Amino acid sequence: xxxxxxxxxxxxxxxxxxxxxxxxxxxxxxxxxxxxxxxxxxxxxxxxxxxxxxxxxxxxxxxxxxxxxxxxxxxxxxxxxxxxxxxxxxxxxxxxxxxxxxxxxxxxxxxxxxxxxxxxxxxxxxxxxxxxxxxxxxxxxxxxxxxxxxxxxxxxxxxxxxxxxxxxxxxxxxxxxxxxxxxxxxxxxxxxxxxxxxxxxxxxxxxxxxxxxxxxxxxxxxxxxxxxxxxxxxxxxxxxxxxxxxxxxxxxxxxxxxxxxxxxxxxxxxxxxxxxxxxxxxxxxxxxxxxxxxxxxxxxxxxxxxxxxxxxxxxxxxxxxxxxxxxxxxxxxxxx
Numbered sequence: 001x002x003x004x005x006x007x008x009x010x011x012x013x014x015x016x017x018x019x020x021x022x023x024x025x026x027x028x029x030x031x032x033x034x035x036x037x038x039x040x041x042x043x044x045x046x047x048x049x050x051x052x053x054x055x056x057x058x059x060x061x062x063x064x065x066x067x068x069x070x071x072x073x074x075x076x077x078x079x080x081x082x083x084x085x086x087x088x089x090x091x092x093x094x095x096x097x098x099x100x101x102x103x104x105x106x107x108x109x110x111x112x113x114x115x116x117x118x119x120x121x122x123x124x125x126x127x128x129x130x131x132x133x134x135x136x137x138x139x140x141x142x143x144x145x146x147x148x149x150x151x152x153x154x155x156x157x158x159x160x161x162x163x164x165x166x167x168x169x170x171x172x173x174x175x176x177x178x179x180x181x182x183x184x185x186x187x188x189x190x191x192x193x194x195x196x197x198x199x200x201x202x203x204x205x206x207x208x209x210x211x212x213x214x215x216x217x218x219x220x221x222x223x224x225x226x227x228x229x230x231x232x233x234x235x236x237x238x239x240x241x242x243x244x245x246x247x248x249x250x251x252x253x254x255x256x257x258x259x260x261x262x263x264x265x266x267x268x269x270x271x272x273x274x275x276x277x278x279x280x281x282x283x284x285x286x287x288x289x290x291x292x293x294x295x296x297x298x299x300x301x302x303x304x305x306x307x308x309x310x311x312x313x314x315x316x317x318x319x320x321x322x323x324x325x326x327x328x329x330x331x332x333x334x335x336x
Contacts, residue, residue, distance in 0.1 A: 001025050001068035001237060002026040002066070003020060003025060003028070003067065004061070004067045005017055005020070005027050005028070006070065006071070006072045006074035007115075008029030009036030009037055009041050009047065010074075011180075011222070012115070012222060013029070013036065014036075014041065016230075017041065019223070019227050019230050020229075025234075027045055028045065029045055030048045030050065030058075030061060031048075031049065032049065032050060032051045039178075051096065052092075052096035052100045053091070054099075059103055061103075062106075063107070068109075068110065068111060069111030069112060069113065069162070069236060070100070070104055070112050071113040071115075071229055072113065075093045075096075075115065076088065076089050076141070078141070079119065079139045079141045079142070082139050082144070083139055089140045090144055093141075093145070094144050094147050094151070101152070101155050101161075104161070110236075110237075111162045112152060112156070113163075113164045113233055113236065114166065116148065117142065117145045118167050118168060118170075118218075119138075119139065119141055119142035119145055120137050121135055122135070123138060124284065124287060128289065129289055129290060131167070131248055131290075138282050148165075149246065156242055160242045162236040162242070162243045163236075163244045164232045164247065165246045165247070166247055167247065167248050167289075168225060169217070169248070169249065169250035169251075169289050171221075172186065172221065172306075172309040173308060173310075173312045173313050174312045174315070175223045175312070179316065181222075181316075182318055188309070190202075191264045192317050195265070195270045200273060201261050201272065203257050203274045203275070203277070204277055204279055205278060205280070207279075210285055210286060212256050214256045215283055216257075216286040217255060217257070217260075217288070218254060218287065218289045219251065219255055219260070219306050220250050221305075221308060221312075223304060224303055228298070228300050231298040231300045235297070247293055247294040247298075248290060249291075250288070250289025250302070251291060252289055252290060253306075254288040258274065260310075261274050267307065267311050268310075
């Protein structure tokens with residue numbers, strides 16, 4: 001079976017490609033390389049460079065070979081940027097999805113896995129977020145992901161397309177150093193950046209109603225996330241037409257920001273205590289997944305813990321970034 005992976009040259013997409021191949025599936029990558037890296041794509045995997053807004057190129061791609069299905073990861077994903085550029089986010093994330101779904105259904109492809117996000121929930125006031133928790137997104141990014149779920153589900157109802165929307169929680173780690181996340185948009189690389197510059201990491205608010213006053217999040221290893229995509233794709237391949245799944249992808253375990261920073265200091269050999277700055281607007285106190293539904297539906301559970309996430313992410317932290325490390329001989333080099 002062959003799957004088209006949009007955004008397959010990105011951090012998460014490259015892990016999905018590798019996990020699919022490890023499971024005996026074939027993959028073709030479709031990526032505009034605006035943030036993806038061609039070197040992440042294995043040399044024996046075809047890479048089509050283009051936008052999901054390019055219907056003509058999509059049609060040629062689908063005409064060149066039959067696909068079992070599509071795993072759609074291509075999207076803009078920075079929350080703050082989406083607030084500043086909502087029109088761009090709706091064009092890329094919603095209109096790009098609409099054009100892609102038109103090409104998918106015209107080609108008669110049977111299965112579609114959509115990369116969604118826990119951002120669809122907004123600020124849930126619950127201990128564990130289930131798939132039935134009300135969705136109240138707080139950014140254009142989250143809105144585009146929720147609108148994408150609606151569009152995917154409606155297309156499945158109308159055409160019989162087998163669909164799944166996977167709501168990611170906080171993704172970290174790497175399967176190998178060459179696949180590591182080098183962008184500085186999430187907590188782990190943000191802390192790495194500060195530590196390697198010899199600066200204390202920052203905590204945004206320590207007065208939340210949580211055990212240590214800092215925000216609590218659910219972290220998922222990117223390799224576990226990629227394996228969840230494989231399990232979802234294989235389930236859809238054998239499912240009845242019109243099947244639709246909505247699944248959280250998390251561990252169901254909360255880790256506070258302070259706990260994560262302490263662990264990163266320990267794993268990287270640093271000893272820089274964090275500084276505290278005021279809260280950021282819109283940060284909920286606690287967002288932790290219920291992972292019961294995916295365990296029931298797919299038999300999938302996360303295997304890797306937070307320490308493995310930090311260690312693998314640090315192993316892939318670029319040498320150019322480490323060059324600024326002023327922690328001395330007891331610092332990062334000994335823990336690579």
